[in-house]
Amino acid sequence: MIADRAAAQALDRADPLAEFRDRFLIDPAVTYLDGNSLGALTAATSARLGEVVRGEWGDRLIRSWNEGWTDLPTAVGDLIGAHLLGAAAGQVVVSDSTTVNFYKLLVAALDARPGRRTVLGDRRNFPTDRYVVDGVAESRGLRVGDVGADPLGGPTPDSVAASLDSDTAVVTLSHVDYRSAALADMASITALAHEAGALVLWDLSHSAGVVPVELDRSGVDLAVGCTYKYLNGGPGAPAFLYVRRELQLDLRQPIWGWFGQRDQFEMGPAYRPADGIERFLTGTPSVLGLRAVEASAALVVEAGIERIRAKSVALSSFLIDLFDHRVAGLGFSLGTQRDPERRGGHVTVHHPDAYRICRVLVDQEQIIPDFREPDGIRLGLSPLTTRFVDVWDAIDALARVVADGRHTTLGTTRLAVT
Ligand SMILES: Cc1ncc(COP(=O)(O)O)c(C=O)c1O
Incomplete structure (x- = not known):
């Protein structure tokens, strides 16, 4: 069955690490999927x-x-x-x-x-x-x-x-x-x-x-x-x-x-x-x-590294499942292994127009992944801050952006930091 947004919210309610997100200073308007590049700021820090x-x-x-x-x-x-x-x-x-x-x-x-x-x-x-x-x-x-x-x-x-x-x-x-x-x-x-x-x-x-x-x-x-x-x-x-x-x-x-x-x-x-x-x-x-x-x-x-790893695997598995159902037919391919024992904390998806899709996500959807040359969109899942609903929103946005071709209206000039 294809998960909907309510299913993602239910996973968040059942998440034993959910309370940790409240201990970070996070802009609620932004879906941040780049904690594997620069982690978020904790209130304690x-x-x-x-x-x-x-x-x-x-x-x-x-x-x-x-x-x-x-x-x-x-x-x-x-x-x-x-x-x-x-x-x-x-x-x-x-x-x-x-x-x-x-x-x-x-x-x-x-x-x-x-x-x-x-x-x-x-x-x-x-x-x-x-x-x-x-x-x-x-x-x-x-x-x-x-x-x-x-x-x-x-x-x-x-x-x-x-x-x-x-x-x-x-x-x-x-x-x-x-x-x-x-x-x-x-x-x-x-x-x-x-x-x-x-x-x-x-x-x-x-x-x-x-x-x-x-x-x-x-x-x-x-x-x-x-x-x-x-x-x-x-x-x-x-x-x-x-x-x-x-x-x-x-x-x-x-x-x-x-x-x-x-x-x-x-x-x-x-x-x-x-x-x-x-x-x-x-x-x-x-x-x-x-x-x-x-x-x-x-x-x-x-939080404990074992609990963090358990949530990390749950997040990336949820993402890959959504990927298969929502975006796999839209020119994307999966750049990360399906076996959870063989992958770390992030998931990369490839698309020939990855750079422009990333730009639309950041500039128009308030979703921040990162782009990796030549065609990778890296979705960083930080178990203490990333929610299942963030994963759902990101995949939903990927599907919408590519389906309506919004990225194709952008130029291809690269920013220094992507
Ligand atoms: C595998 C790996 N090594 C090293 C670095 C960066 O090293 P430095 O902090 O010296 O810039 C990164 C940064 O993303 C990295 O991904």
């Missing part, structure tokens, strides 16, 4: 930032470094690690951007595999990861390998196994693909890389806070990820990085800043890295960003 600015910065000034600021990168790292990443304490820090953390860990891993000259990645991976790999490979004269991931299915143990060899130093992949949402088999791929003697660096940007991750249990070496997507830390919020405890003393990251130094305030002549995960810090952490991540991630932790 907004209030906390006000307190931190006035109290910790305004009143306490530099004394605040001794009153909690110095420990923020590890404290927030442990919070995210324990509850959302399956990482025991002392293995996660929040600092810098995902790009910078990726660079630090990639270089550290390569240095730990001297003599091996291949970085194995996914040529369909998010650009920043590919660019960093290419830059590091070029400066060191390394080879960049490709696991040959299927656009819909993402990297699989078979595709990785076929690409690994004794020259592979590091394997770098996204756990959830930014376009298709394909969910990789982290434990199996990590084990295969280890059998070949390589280290593995996972990008968890599209999984942290929406898909349960078991870094310790999966034997993962290294990981990075964003905090401004499903963790709602705010634009440019500092990213996290994970280094498995047994590897920490063997790895040296390339940015030798004073926050990674063992005795920071000795101001000594030479860099000696800290003994633990702090050695992966660089310079002065972004305190406001860290306080925002702390407050917003706490809400995700409170």
